[in-house]
Amino acid sequence: MKKTHFWKTLLLIVLSAIVVVGCSSKESSSEKKPGTKSGDKEMVIAVNENFISMDPHNTGDTNSNSVQSAMLEGLLGFDAEGKIIPKLAEEYSVSDNALEYTFKLRKGVKFHDGEDFNAEAVKANFERIMKDDSLRLNSRGFNLITKIDVINDYEMKITIKEPYAGMLTRFVSAKILSPKLLAEGNDKIAKNPVGTGPFKFVEWVQGDHLTVERFDGYWNKADRVKKITYKPVPENGSRVAMLKTGEAQVIYPLPSQNIKELESNSDVKVEKIPSTIARYVSINTMKKPFNDPRVRQALNYAVDKDAFISVVNAGFGLPLDSIIPSKTLHYVKQEEYQQNIEKAKQLLKEAGYANGFKTEIWGNTNSDTMKGMQFIQQQLKAIGVDVNIKSMEEGTLSDEIYGAQKPEDTKLQMWYVSWSAYPSDTTNATKPLFYGGSFPPEGANTAYYKNDKVDKWMDEVNKTADEAKQDEIYSNIQSTIYKDAPWIFLGVDEILTGKRTNVEGVNITPDGGIDVTNANLK
Incomplete structure (x- = not known):
């Protein structure tokens, strides 16, 4: 998503993965060819889900974000540790009152359409x-944001109305698009991004591939x-087969059940x-019946994490023992919901659902x-809860x-899903998911959870720069929400990736993005 790494120069022998792109075509397998030029190399990355939008200002899924980061950049980024x-922006500073952000921009940068990158372009995006x-x-x-001051072509100042602890990370998320593209409207932006990144957009055939x-x-x-051609391949076995034959040079995620098989393959790492x-x-x-916290707690006690x-x-990961993963800043371990079927049944009985x-x-x-x-x-069948599974294509x-709909009109009951944020971005790991003002479509609070105390704490924590105070507030937030149980808390992933051994410079970030x-292919 937002990181830069520097790698060794190209070796004399490289792999050429010839990708024939089109609605009816298939990628041919990669094979080593002596003398292949650097400029001819092509890569296929197979992922597990479709992409939803290429609009960086309106994206909620990691796969779309990953592809965008190949083409688009923000004023700021993240390194491998999430810093x-x-x-x-070559330099930035924040005022003592945390209301003013000043940026000195990189000179000589061009958008893919030839437009100049400068302060006016940033202003248009914001x-x-x-x-x-x-x-x-x-x-x-x-x-x-209350004011955007363009000091000169390569210096600008952003003023906000109140301190906001997560603002720097927002300058990472807000990728900068060409002003010419902005003038063409939202539909064009979502399907044909133009940025300043190392790769530029070529085509997107929905459900089949996206090429840069x-x-x-x-x-x-x-x-x-x-x-690079990104291919959505939801079926695990198909992704693994593509990696083994060389039809794909990278697959993410790598299905955990295939680890031993792939670790013994000398062409794969x-x-x-x-x-x-x-x-x-x-x-x-x-x-109903989920408006009763006893029912939600019962579901948690029914599931063996x-x-x-x-x-x-396949054993790769840890139980989710708070509302945020343990690698996230301000994490506090909670008293985990250990499986207890009798307790779960008792809670359902108290809530009036003795028969599930x-x-x-x-x-x-x-x-x-x-x-x-x-x-x-x-798991829920054991406490009399009969669950019907409804799977849908990602879009x-x-x-x-x-x-856009009112919360009371949504048909959603339960959603099996994941969420990720950079380790330093506790705001993005909590506020979009649990704040009363973050119901869809404004945010990702798909539990439609609202607790006035939590809302007040979230407002407060984003206005203070005192780390000790932040620790205290986030501790309260985590303990309160975990007890309220708006989720069935399951696990935290260990990221598994499969690559051909000749792949360099492709890195998976802690939030699951692909950098x-x-x-390169050596």
Whole structure:
């Protein structure tokens, strides 16, 4: 998503993965060819879900974000540890009262369409977000901006109306688009992004592939592959087969059940890293019987979290023992919901559901999601809760959940899903998910959870720069929400990736993004 890595220069022998792109074509397998030029190399990356939008100011899924980060950049970025670093801004500073952000911009940068990158371009992007409350980033800090001062072509100052602890991370998320593209409207932006990144957009065939091409005018010179084709492949076995044959050079995520098989393959390398990806079932707290916290707690006591890690993740991961993963700043471990069937049944009886009830769980069509939903279905059956599984293609699912509608009108009951944020970004790990003002489509609070104390704390924590105070407030937030149980708290992933051994410069970030800034084939 937002990181830059520097790698060794190209070796004499390279792999050429010839990708024939089109609705009816298939990628041919990669094979080593002596003398292949650097400029001819192409890469295929197979992922588990479709992409939803290429609009960086209105994106809610990690796969779309990953592809965008190949083409688009923000003023700031993240390094491999999730720390904020300069990107399109060479320098930045924050005033003592945390209300003014000053940026000195990188000179000589061009957009893919030839337009100059400068302070006016940044201003146009930020004003777009500020003026359109349908964009996700509007409610994530940009609605606090009161003034944008262009000091000169390469220096600017942003003023916000009140301190906001997560504002720097918003300058990472707000990728800068060409002003010429902005003038063409939202539909064009969502399907044909134009930025300043190391790769430029080529084409997007919905459900089949999205292709980007190396931008030779990129400000940070390095040897990179000529093209990258991203292919959504929801079925685990198909992704693994593509990696083994060389039809894909990278697959993410790598299905945990295939690790031993792939580790014994000399043409493949398996990588494992800790993550900030939380797995959970979002429970619509506005719908009966889920409006009773005893019912939600019962669902948590019914599910064996260790078995979830073992069965669904093949043992790779840890139980989710707070509302945020343990790698996230301000994390505080909670008293975990250990499986206790009798306690779960007693809670249901107290809530008036001694004989259980029927409900529905939604999820996308990828193999791991189906396995997870089937696990939940089996676990809840033990306490008399009859769960019907409804799987949908990712775009359809997103429309159903985030389509503009009143909370009381949504059909959503339970959603098997995940959320990730950078380790340093506790705001993004909590506020979009649990704040009373973050109901869809404004945010990702798909539990429709609202607690006045939590809302007050979240407002307060984002206005203080005192780390000790932040620790105290986030501790209160975590303990309160965990007891209220708006989710079935499941697990935290260990990220598993499969790569061909000749792949360099492709890195998976802690939040599950794919960084291809220096993608290469040796």
